[in-house]
Amino acid sequence: MGGILLRFKDCFSIRIFGIIGGFILFLRAAPAHAHLVTTGLGPVYDGISHLALTPEDLVPTLAVALLAGLGGARYGRMTLFAVPAAWLIGGLAGLVLTTAVNPYLTTVSFLVLGGLVAADLDLSPRVMITLISIFGLFHGYLNGSVMAQANLGFLGLVGITATVFVMIALVAGFVVSLKAKWMRIAVRVAGSWIAAMGILLLGWAVKGG
Amino acid sequence: MDSKKRLIISLILLLTLIVATPALAHIERGEAAGFFTGLSHPVSGLDHVLAMVAVGLWGAQLGAPAMWLLPVIFPMVMALGGVLGLLGIPLPFVEVAIALSAVLLGIMVMSEARPPIAVAAILVGFFAVFHGHAHGTELPVGQSGLLYSMGFVMATGCLHGIGIAIGLIHRWPAGKIALRIAGAGVALGGAFFLWGAFY
Numbered sequence: 001m002g003g004i005l006l007r008f009k010d011c012f013s014i015r016i017f018g019i020i021g022g023f024i025l026f027l028r029a030a031p032a033h034a035h036l037v038t039t040g041l042g043p044v045y046d047g048i049s050h051l052a053l054t055p056e057d058l059v060p061t062l063a064v065a066l067l068a069g070l071g072g073a074r075y076g077r078m079t080l081f082a083v084p085a086a087w088l089i090g091g092l093a094g095l096v097l098t099t100a101v102n103p104y105l106t107t108v109s110f111l112v113l114g115g116l117v118a119a120d121l122d123l124s125p126r127v128m129i130t131l132i133s134i135f136g137l138f139h140g141y142l143n144g145s146v147m148a149q150a151n152l153g154f155l156g157l158v159g160i161t162a163t164v165f166v167m168i169a170l171v172a173g174f175v176v177s178l179k180a181k182w183m184r185i186a187v188r189v190a191g192s193w194i195a196a197m198g199i200l201l202l203g204w205a206v207k208g209g
Numbered sequence: 210m211d212s213k214k215r216l217i218i219s220l221i222l223l224l225t226l227i228v229a230t231p232a233l234a235h236i237e238r239g240e241a242a243g244f245f246t247g248l249s250h251p252v253s254g255l256d257h258v259l260a261m262v263a264v265g266l267w268g269a270q271l272g273a274p275a276m277w278l279l280p281v282i283f284p285m286v287m288a289l290g291g292v293l294g295l296l297g298i299p300l301p302f303v304e305v306a307i308a309l310s311a312v313l314l315g316i317m318v319m320s321e322a323r324p325p326i327a328v329a330a331i332l333v334g335f336f337a338v339f340h341g342h343a344h345g346t347e348l349p350v351g352q353s354g355l356l357y358s359m360g361f362v363m364a365t366g367c368l369h370g371i372g373i374a375i376g377l378i379h380r381w382p383a384g385k386i387a388l389r390i391a392g393a394g395v396a397l398g399g400a401f402f403l404w405g406a407f408y
Binding site: 056185195202 | 280281284285288289291295355356358362363366
């Protein structure tokens with residue numbers, strides 16, 4: 001039995017089958033038809049749920065974390081602090097200015113970040129910090145202007161920023177830890193999915209306009 | 210943590226997933242339904258499933274870099290087709306092309322064809338446009354377009370992953386033969402759908 005377990009552990013293809021099996025189970029799982037408008041727990045939790053339930057923010061945040069993770073621990077640390085800081089600054093600007101921005105502009109984040117993850121380009125630190133700062137400022141501004149209209153204020157923004165920090169810490173940390181070549185490729189494939197979603201979001205924007 | 214403990218924990222987690230039941234507390238409306246509709250759309254049509262799995266099988270058969278290049282190219286080109294579909298721009302013979310993609314990809318796997326990577330990418334990319342167009346035109350009214358799009362992109366990618374996982378049997382001599390037989394099966398299935406598309 002022990003020998004069988006050992007072979008089981010060492011067999012690369014079995015791991016693949018395990019992961020795909022997980023995907024099948026994921027696909028098989030039926031939807032929980034629940035919806036959440038407000039948490040009822042105050043603006044911080046509303047901010048947290050806003051990010052978690054807004055794919056226009058959630059998916060690009062995942063993309064930036066994947067990109068940082070692919071860049072290694074240094075870029076991961078840089079992104080971990082730069083994005084939430086930029087998000088908070090952009091959010092404060094949004095709270096003050098309250099001028100609405102077309103939310104379909106997030107398409108750019110999908111396309112650029114997803115494309116960069118898929119291409120796995122070796123970005124210089126200067127390019128990386130510029131990119132993630134613009135990303136954080138833009139999405140922060142979008143959230144801030146929405147928070148102002150929904151009267152969630154600064155605390156709602158704090159909830160979002162904290163969630164961004166945690167999400168980047170978890171995802172980028174996970175990607176940095178990946179050593180196997182095929183797992184890095186899997187991350188790149190995820191990037192191509194995000195870019196594809198961006199192309200489709202662009203289509204919806206054109207159709208909506 | 211040793212391998213036995215990992216295995217036991219993994220099995221418990223899998224079991225939890227399997228026995229989980231849906232919470233049907235609310236009627237279907239809006240966003241969550243959009244995501245799950247998109248997720249189930251590529252899986253609900255066997256012609257899509259055959260072609261997507263065949264992409265993975267062929268990629269695994271060709272080995273690196275095709276094994277990862279094809280699943281990276283496909284969703285992006287498919288998205289372009291999806292945009293055409295959702296904008297209402299018609300493409301001729303969509304159902305025929307989808308069935309034909311299963312036939313041709315099945316033949317590629319069956320014959321263990323090894324064209325240059327650019328040719329393989331163009332072939333797969335060409336058919337991806339038609340698959341995307343079919344998904345793009347079939348968004349149910351009242352559901353989130355973005356979440357629907359996310360769902361069908363992810364489901365398509367998972368089908369590629371399943372194809373690649375199955376295709377890994379290519380490393381064994383018996384597996385090579387089994388893979389070619391599977392390719393023949395895909396081609397036959399595609400031919401069935403091609404017949405259906407015409408008649």
